[in-house]
Amino acid sequence: MAGASIEATLEIWASSLRDVKARMRPLFGQERVAASANSFLDGLLGEERRKTGWMRAEAAGDPGPWRQQAILGRGRWDADDLRDIVRTYALETLVDADAVLVIDETGFLKQGKASCGVGRQYTGSAGKITNCQIGVFASYVSRHGHAFIDRALYLPKSWTDDPTRMAATAVPAETAFATKPALARVMIDRAIAAEVPFTWVAADSVYGVGALETALRRAGKGYVLGVTSQHAVVSWGKERLVAGTAGGVVQDLSPSDWTRLSAGEGTKGARLRDWAYLELADLDAADYDAARAGVWTRGLLIRRNIADGDLAFFSTWCPAGTLVQTLVRVEGHRWAIEDSFETAKNELGLDHNETRSWHGWHRHVSLVMLAFAMMATIRTRANAATPPKTPLRMTRTT
Template sequence: METESDVEVGLWDAELESLLQRVGGRFGRVEPRRRMRDYVRGLLGPVGRKNSWQIAEYAGHGTPHGLQRLLSWCQWDPDRIRDDLQDYVAERLGQPGGVLIVDDTGFLKKGTVSAGVQRQYSGTAGRTENCQIGVFAAYASARGRALVDRELYLPKSWTEDPDRCRAARIPEEKSFATKPELARVMVQRALDSALPVTWVTADAAYGQEWHFRRMLEEAGVGYVLAVPKSQQVKSPAGSWRIDHVLTGAPPDAGERISCGDGAKGPRVYDWAAAKLPTVDGSDPAHCRWVLARRSLARPDEVAYYLAFAPADTVVTELVRVAGARWAIEECFQAAKNECGLDQYEVRRYVGWYRHITLAMLAHAFLAAMTAHALERGAGETVRPASFPSPWQKSGGSWTLPVPPRPGMGHPRTGSTGPIGADAIRPSPATATTSAARTPIG
């Protein structure tokens, strides 16, 4: 008699087999197709370090040479697997309101011959290290999150050295591209795919790039992008630093909202938002906003965002999108810990893409099965709570004035910090209605 556990294992086996058959058509020969299957199963299996040697041993191969050939020499295109992966994620995790998240992560390396390696800052390590940098895109919805695209960053020390590129089998047509330029390529691919992308979010390294924001606006895609406090905000009357825009906000111009659950519970911050005046030629159906997020534990710690969204967007939706950025960090952690994303021992350019893509495929499978288990066991997903706020405007939007240029006599009453120490501190005692119904402007 089958137990519930047996049924669950059967479901997992059937889903994995279906996924492997789906991508198996990208291999023209039986041998590399079988090795791909063994490699993915090894990435998902109880293997100490998920490189060719240990995966080969787990799969029962006599030597690692076959798996090494899979990553280095066999004829197959990892970009086709990426396309299949995006279709799979769209089917298993796709929902209206889905968010595409862009970020990069570092892969620490020894030596100087791995494609793209050099001493450079790694956010993963929090310091300058000898490493490779990968720029990634993840998709997140209420059903789950998974990595869906990747590009290897090639510093100028590589792209300006043809001999070095030849040795690492980097295609001759590859030229230098900044990380935001790589991000734009991946975002466009996602928009052209089956993924239901409604929003894009990223940290300040990408949010401060004008071409990145412009591309999204021209595509009609909403965004909530972190920017540095020195970011210039433009209007018909001029431009100002973003940390000055909300300086004159009234004391109650804020909301205390959770932007999602973290390891220690809801991530609750004080938020303020202001609609920017319309610039000639702007889409009247969409508006631009500035947002400020203040830490409750460290009130001097304020983060800033630029947003572009439909005019009737509510503050909690913008906050939800801003909070979705943590999803890609969770993807990195899970893909590295569970699927060996960072445990490769390949040096050539194509080897990096092949290992990373198969590790992403394994991670997407885990994400899909987690979503399936949650839906079977928990029913409806509970949305993050929104904390009541005292500032509500019935029948209208809250719009904060853009500060004038220095010397024009803008009042700074009550301002003791970048957005005023009290600018986004709500008074819970006076809150009576749900912030989720408040349109922001």
């Protein structure tokens, strides 16, 4: 792959860092607060493995972590404004009409009971029920790269039913309990309202059924949403009759129903799996939005692991005639957000937030999102740059 030289990459890095700091500047009323925010960002992008307040302060040359902590706590600025800046900045490089908006969650392991939203709950990050916070994220994934563009802190009912606990962590008074699919829908609606160009939404089985599907159909967005093996499926108007649960339907498939396809390139090469796709019904888009036209297909996509036969199921919605290869590609884009979580935690301190408040969590996470979007932009720009060619000098021999 062609790419920029080391010198050019360093210049892209420096100019990108100046750019994002300039975009942040209007958020802060005082120059000294803006300078602290800049130092916070520098700390996230630094080489220190732990992005604690003391380590960021040491890297910034501060005698203690107080200025760093003030950015997340005492300072007056709106993390949602920074979220919008991140979204605009990321899209300038990553925008693509065929992009996929990927929804997923990650856990933040915590000690004690005081951190906003903390509780004993399941997180895939640990693979078990443990004491943690859960953040729901939206990642914009296109052929140019990927970056987070939205986030939400999930509050269990044990929090929203406890006004004293909510007040102690400065949760806005109007905040009520919302399921993870409800949080996802708010983020999708926000992306649509901001005119973010995307064609597809992909998510795992936590988000795959109910009101989210209807909302996406009304918005004219295709989707590949995970469902469980107990998900009910039924076909009509199709030559092949399908009825039962997703797990039951798969038992009736023949070897010819399966196709081996790659869901995209991973760290070890093509991510090959066996796939089956069943079209369930053709529906008119106008049934969901009178302003839309065209026939769309509701279907069931099934993934089978080559090594152990493990199955995964996905509810799909796409324009009629969409190829299974396209649906597989969309589902494969979910890998990008998993990669993003790993990178953001290991390199940018996504899970190193030391605050306990609602606004502290959103500020920390939004600053990490900005750092991640900057890295994505640098990577895309550096890969697109071609080093200048050295003229070939011909020497005459005698």
